[in-house]
Amino acid sequence: MTHHPTAVPSGTPASAIRRPAVEFRAVTKRYGSFTAVTDVSFAIETGTLVTLLGPSGCGKTTTLRMIAGLEQTSTGQILIGGEDVTTRSAAERDVSMVFQSYALFPHMSILDNVAYGLVVGGMAKKQAEEAARAKLELVGLAGLEKRLPSELSGGQQQRVAVARAIVLEPRVLLFDEPLSNLDAKMRRRVREDIRQLQQSLKLTVVYVTHDQEEALAVSDRIIVMAGGKIAQDGAPRDLYERPASRFIADFIGxxxxxxxxxxxxxxxxxxxxxxxxxxxxxxxxxxxxxxxxxxxxxxxxxxxxxxxxxxxxxxxxxxxxxxxxxxxxxxxxxxxxxxxxxxxxxxxxxxxxxxxxxxxxxxxxxxxxxx
Incomplete structure (x- = not known):
């Protein structure tokens, strides 16, 4: 696979090169005659949490799936870490996704669920389990390694899904409506956990939600989408206090x-x-x-x-x-x-x-x- 890194002026020291973790360049996605995403461009800095926010059908989940490689672009480029991954498969992109349904294996212990990706990738089982234990401790689940997913609460299952994703040490971590299956009190607690984990590990996170309060609470930056386009892109306070349009004013809070x-x-x-x-x-x-x-x-x-x-x-x-x-x-x-x-x-x-x-x-x- 040929890589296409972002062009850098000759003589630039390697330490001075700071490529975006994720970059979209004029990306469009069509399904037959329907255009789900239209000419979208943005760049996401390493170590930040950026939320794609918008009403149902706005294109945010399609955009996330294109980052993951689960959908291919119709036109435009996607770069991860400065490398063109537009035509690469999901397995070749160095990203991990936490799904809305958690997608845990019900017959496997929590430890085996978290270690699974490492074992499949060729790591020795003992080493994979050590890495999995460390990540379970990080998300506050030490001591629960032998339990099955059905023996955990919804919030604990969500943490297992996060541990399974970060144990792979991906370049970018993707969240697709991660809190939608939780009650209001648990949503608040888990979103705080996700934000704290992201900041402490300096993870690059792209987060999709339709919940404005959730987006305001967790994000360094919010990209609001409407009709497959970017309606406004900025810090939470900017969007709330200086909306760029009637739609943004009405939608954010x-x-x-x-x-x-x-x-x-x-x-x-x-x-x-x-x-x-x-x-x-x-x-x-x-x-x-x-x-x-x-x-x-x-x-x-x-x-x-x-x-x-x-x-x-x-x-x-x-x-x-x-x-x-x-x-x-x-x-x-x-x-x-x-x-x-x-x-x-x-x-x-x-x-x-x-x-x-x-x-x-x-x-x-x-x-x-x-x-």
Whole structure:
């Protein structure tokens, strides 16, 4: 197999060469007349955890499977560690995948499951078992080596799948919706385990999920996909606080899309009118006139009716969730009836359905949507 490493200027010292762990160059994947992924390009740095995020059918799983070699590209190039692997089989790519179903052998002990790939690869069984024990200890499963998968909880089975993948010491570790079979509390715990393991071992991880909270919690960087293309690529905070489009604002976390007006600017900041309320926010290079805002639920302030600078509203829905209240509030903005979703930490003085309120907006949690 001919390798095609990324070109490096002559005379560059080997220590200065830092190739991306994974690189897509204008990759497209078609299934007959259907295009699942369209002209996608990105590079993933070694030692980082990058999440492919998006709704069902956006192309994220197809992209992951192309990295793994389980799907072939229609056009474009895939490089791993600077080497062109576009036409290589899955076995030739030096990657390991943790599947949604865990794919553990039910008749094998935990130790044999983890050692399996090494034994098949030609390693002596005793040596493979030593390596497997070390990885099981690393994921917190020391002492459970003789158990069968059916004797473990879902979270423990997920850790076995991770141990089996990392014992091969792959260049890239791939996760396909790894937490979808776990309950909410276990999902939180296992995602923390995965993140801690990735950081401590400096693993390069590509992680697929449709869960925005999960992506925000584990990622160094998130690539949001929609319709087979990259909708936005950036750090979790950038995507949440500076969405590049209405789709991103609506998809990453809860957001109210609110009509407003940009009425002048001072440097990078603009004066934003939201009904009777006024905010000062980065204008993001938009022209004066109608704009849309992404308003996070925690940025909505509910006060007594008639408060100066507030927007008149009425409570449509109220729910107590232990540490906070959730409300739906009817308001009129820019001649339109709008229903706002709001969260309030004030659980001691809940508002009732039908109550009149004054709606204000905290600048932290509000952003102008470009485009």
């Amino acid at each position: 809860d957001a109210n899309i609110v009509p407003a007006a940009l009425a002048g600017r001072d440097g990078a900041l603009g004066r934003i009118a939201v009904g009777a309320a006024s905010l000062t926010l980065p204008h993001r290079d938009l022209a004066d006139g109608p704009v849309e805002l992404a308003v996070r639920p925690h940025a909505i302030r509910l006060a007594e009716p008639g408060e100066a600078g507030g927007v008149p509203g009425r409570i449509l829905y109220a729910a107590y969730l232990g540490d906070h209240m959730e409300y739906e509030v009817a308001v009129s903005l820019a001649g339109r009836d709008v229903t706002l979703f709001a969260r309030s930490a004030d659980v001691d003085h809940p508002r009732a359905i039908g109550d009149a309120v004054s709606v204000g907006f905290a600048p932290q949690g509000v952003t102008v949507i470009p485009g």
